[in-house]
Amino acid sequence: MKYQQIDQYAAKISQEKRAAVYDGSKSGYDSRLKALFTQYQNPDDLRRLAGRIKQHTIENLDTYLPQVEARMQANGVKVHWATDGEAACREVLAIMQARQARKIVKAKTMVSEEIELTPFLEKNGMECLETDLGEFIVQIGHDHPSHIVKPIIHKNRREIATLFEKNGLGDYNDEPEVITRRARQYLRQKYLEADIGLTGANFVSAESGRIVLVTNEGNSRFCLAATKVHIALIGIEKILPRDRDLAVFLNLLARSGTGQQLTVYTEFIQGPRSAAQPDGPEEMHVIFVDNGRTDVLASDCREILRCIRCGACLNVCPVYRQASGHAYRSVYPGPVGAVLSPLLAGKKFPELADLPKASSLCGACNEVCPVNIPIPDLLLRLRDRGKQEGSEAAAAGMPPMGGYAILASQPAAWKTALALGGIANHVPTPLLPQAAKTWVETRGLPPWRGGKFRAWMKNHRKTS
Amino acid sequence: MSESREAIFSRIRGALQPLHDRAPYPEYPDNVATLAGAGAAADLWTAFKVRTQLVNGLAFDNVAALVDWLREKKHLRGYCDPALWAEIGGSFGDDFHVERVFDRSQIDTYQFGITHAAGALAETGSVILKDATTASRLAALAPWVHIAVLKREQIFPDVAAAVRSLGSDPNVIWCTGPSKTADVEGILIQGVHGPGVQITVLA
Structure with missing residues (x-):
């Protein structure tokens, strides 16, 4: 091979797509570097701290999950649990049926991709529309996201313009600004018609039961301003122990993801809307998803x-x-x-x-x-x-390593092999043992220099 | 449902049981991720203005300056929180048509929406909206221009301080500049679903 x-x-992926991904990911890296290293003296310390907070959290999920569940219930949130993707999809469907709902507007959530929620709901006669611009384009193109943060990093404006034209979103126009305005016009009606807003969660505080959502476009906010029911699909590992940890993680997330100090919208949700508020969900559900975690x-x-x-x-x-x-x-x-x-x-x-x-x-x-x-x-x-x-x-592509294992575990055999290895320099490729042949199929074999280090070490010891 | 819950918890217990020394919660100071000097600014409004302009937000020192800007841009139709209108309505002329009820079937007829800011963040240039003080979530989101009316003493120096003051409101949102995307070829476009112009005005 x-x-x-x-x-x-x-x-199998077109050169055009791969070039788009190459450029997009490289620019993402450059802006991250700028945001972290010009603004903090020692960003590495911050990364390590955040790593320790999360490691502590996942090693204590047996404490934090019951805690967050109790807090959420006290905040008026209905908490559900789903062992796998299918169970999570069924929970969403059950909530929809209980509300006689038919239409979901959905902000970007990786868990919903993971559990294949949209095809499941569509099979059951429901409508489930992506509202993040990139995810919306993925959906109308029957495509898949190719990046966690930039789902259409692989698409160029011409492809998108063609898709919009095909889907009745105006004549062909590949100006990014025109594309964005058309999506804005189309989607705002959809939010207002929808029964349910579905989101993920970037973080959940065990201390307060708050979930935190970050977006740049404002689509998750629109989902939660226009609809009467909020469903949040959350992986069980999304917890942070305390509210104060949110400050650390929000600062790191935006800088690492997009090179921003903060994303445009950072929303802290603790339950259904307050009594005086005319807009937004009167009912909130959280579905904690295991699905292999x-x-x-x-x-x-x-x-x-x-x-x-x-x-x-x-x-x-x-x-x-x-x-x-x-x-x-x-x-x-x-x-x-x-x-x-x-x-x-x-x-x-x-x-x-x-x-x-x-x-x-x-x-x-x-x-x-x-x-x-x-x-x-x-x-x-x-x-x-x-x-x-x-x-x-x-x-695949790995040579059998049995012979190497014998040599490496017996010093005498190793020494002999080193001494005799020089022969390999003169053996034509077809006659090499299988292990070496697999290696040289894709790369050249360096000239044999076996034993050089041992000789050096021996001399080094003598002289020092 | 409770069966799923039990199944998940028993798997978690099983997974964690072999761990003898679980990682401790690390101690750290609250301001560990705060920008150097963010809390030190003597005048938080000035610090906020600098930051909000970096994320393409606009800031006005008073309502008169805001009204001039709206007039210049020909944004004469909009919505205002009725309680706020009682305070600032006098600064708007007869050429403005400002409604005090937000009609969700007419969201595209409002050029601007004026609501209360519950606070602001000097470190990031964000305005804070809370359910308790925002007259309408949609009015602060759907019009092309959102105007948040802020009191000088409501500005927090940094993210850590604002997190400490989240309080018990069921919904708090920080808006850091206008709604934006770079999904199409990495090109920045403002005004995707939310406002294309985010304004903070002192009053």
């Missing part, structure tokens, strides 16, 4: 549950930039996706077991991560798991 599996998937918590990769979905690791990753999001074949692409997607896949783990290999382990993702997730370590653990479970995708 010539390349990593991800390269084969990437090869407790398996991740039980694994040796639980650090990935710290993730706050800022997308910084996507923007910085050389593999993501080249391969683009769709090559990851899952809701979460990039380095975080290479860890999270196979873990959340449950029984389908083997199908995505190649993703942890889609990395050069350069470590850039760890360096930019606002919660300091050691992604390269987790990738290695998952590579190991893939091999242990005998997954084909994890083993």
